[in-house]
Amino acid sequence: MGRNTLGTLEQAVMMVILALGDGAYGVAIRDELSRRTRREHTLGAVYTTLDRLTAKELLESYLGEPTPTRGGRAKRFFKLTGEGRQALDHAVNTRHELEYGLDLAGKGA
Amino acid sequence: MGRNTLGTLEQAVMMVILALGDGAYGVAIRDELSRRTRREHTLGAVYTTLDRLTAKELLESYLGEPTPTRGGRAKRFFKLTGEGRQALDHAVNTRHELEYGLDLAGKGA
DNA sequence: GCTATTTCTTCTACAAAGTAAGTTTATGGC
DNA sequence: GCCATAAACTTACTTTGTAGAAGAAATAGC
Numbered sequence: 001m002g003r004n005t006l007g008t009l010e011q012a013v014m015m016v017i018l019a020l021g022d023g024a025y026g027v028a029i030r031d032e033l034s035r036r037t038r039r040e041h042t043l044g045a046v047y048t049t050l051d052r053l054t055a056k057e058l059l060e061s062y063l064g065e066p067t068p069t070r071g072g073r074a075k076r077f078f079k080l081t082g083e084g085r086q087a088l089d090h091a092v093n094t095r096h097e098l099e100y101g102l103d104l105a106g107k108g109a
Numbered sequence: 110m111g112r113n114t115l116g117t118l119e120q121a122v123m124m125v126i127l128a129l130g131d132g133a134y135g136v137a138i139r140d141e142l143s144r145r146t147r148r149e150h151t152l153g154a155v156y157t158t159l160d161r162l163t164a165k166e167l168l169e170s171y172l173g174e175p176t177p178t179r180g181g182r183a184k185r186f187f188k189l190t191g192e193g194r195q196a197l198d199h200a201v202n203t204r205h206e207l208e209y210g211l212d213l214a215g216k217g218a
Numbered sequence: 219g220c221t222a223t224t225t226c227t228t229c230t231a232c233a234a235a236g237t238a239a240g241t242t243t244a245t246g247g248c
Numbered sequence: 249g250c251c252a253t254a255a256a257c258t259t260a261c262t263t264t265g266t267a268g269a270a271g272a273a274a275t276a277g278c
Contacts, residue, residue, distance in 0.1 A: 007235080008117055008200075009262050015207045029228060036206045045266050047227070052264075072225035073273040089214035091117075095204070098124045098146045105198035114265080136255060140244050154237050156257065161235075182243050182255040220278090230270065235264070242257070248250085 006091045012037065013049050013056070014088045017078050025064065025075040026050065050078060058084030115200045120156050121146065123167070123197045126187050134173065134184040159187060164197065167193030 015097070016032045017024040030046045053059040064075040080088065115123070125141045126133040139155045162168040173184040189197065 005117055005236080008114055008120075011117075012207050015211060015213075018211050018213075025226080036209070037203055041265095042267055043227080044229085044268070048229095049265075051228090069271045070224055071222095072275080073271095074228060075226070078277060092208075092213045094146055094148075096218075097147075098121050099201075100145070102124055102127050104124075104127075104201045134255085135257095144234095150236095151238060152256080153239070153258085157236075160257090179246065179253055182245090182257090184255070187237060204252080222276090222278105224273100224275085225249100226271105226273085229269085230268095233266075235262100237262075238256085238260095240260105242255100244255080245253085247252085 006087060007023070009041075009045070009049050010053060011088065012089050013046065013053065014084060015082060017059070017080060018088075024079065025077045027075075029078070051106070054078075057081055058087050068072065113196070115196060118154070118158050119162060120200050122162065123189060125191060126189060127197075128170070131154065131186065132212055134186045138187070145188075162193070163187075166169065167196050186203065 012033060013029060016029050016036065019033055019036075020028060025045065026047055029038050029050070030041055030043055033041050035045065050059065050061075054061055058081060059078050061076050061078045064077050121142060122138060125138050125145065128145075129137055129141055135152060135156055136160070139150055139152055142155065144149050159168065159170075163170055167190060168187050169190050170185050170187045173186055
């Protein structure tokens with residue numbers, strides 16, 4: 001995709017990160033994504049998206065505390081950068097204008 | 110993009126076709142798209158998308174009357190198939206669930 | 219202080235979508 | 249005929265999306 005549009009998965013991932021607040025790390029993101037999407041996404045898909053968004057500086061990441069549960073590797077948490085927030089808002093607005101006046105399923109209000 | 114998700118442009122184009130009703134042909138679609146998106150899209154981008162959606166049987170096309178205007182090649186009009194309508198509705202619903210509970214710009218209602 | 223187990227991340231190769239920059243076909247008027 | 253206009257088509261390329269693993273880190277139990 002040319003310049004600066006966000007793909008559907010990219011947008012979805014960013015929204016899920018917002019929804020998760022703190023606690024947004026790879027596996028959790030995948031799970032919440034599956035929940036909201038009613039669809040399975042592999043971790044591979046999620047992480048590559050995460051990486052690409054980070055490379056574009058729309059996300060930033062930091063490593064979490066030593067794991068509290070059983071075994072496990074250190075979680076990497078993600079959040080939107082200011083730029084990321086802007087990009088998402090822009091995508092949402094664009095969508096809004098596209099949907100304007102149409103009667104679409106799920107547009108109950 | 111893997112199996113059956115619609116990309117952002119694909120969704121956008123389908124929405125614009127709905128918005129245009131009859132009168133949805135390449136150039137008109139591009140123009141309406143630019144209007145609603147506040148962004149220029151080349152015809153190349155639009156036509157390749159149109160073709161792909163047609164190939165996936167989400168759109169169907171038919172040729173219009175011999176051109177009424179100045180010069181020009183016969184217009185090709187597009188509309189959603191039943192399957193296309195379904196796919197779009199599904200995309201809209203998914204989006205809905207993703208946005209649920211978030212406070213996003215442009216989500217005024 | 220090993221080894222199995224759990225939890226999470228990283229890699230790699232490929233398929234699908236998006237874009238740009240042209241080319242082609244068809245009028246109509248001069 | 250030649251130029252301008254209006255539309256569609258083509259091609260080569262970049263960016264996103266996906267799958268299916270393999271790789272690391274931490275802990276528990278023994």
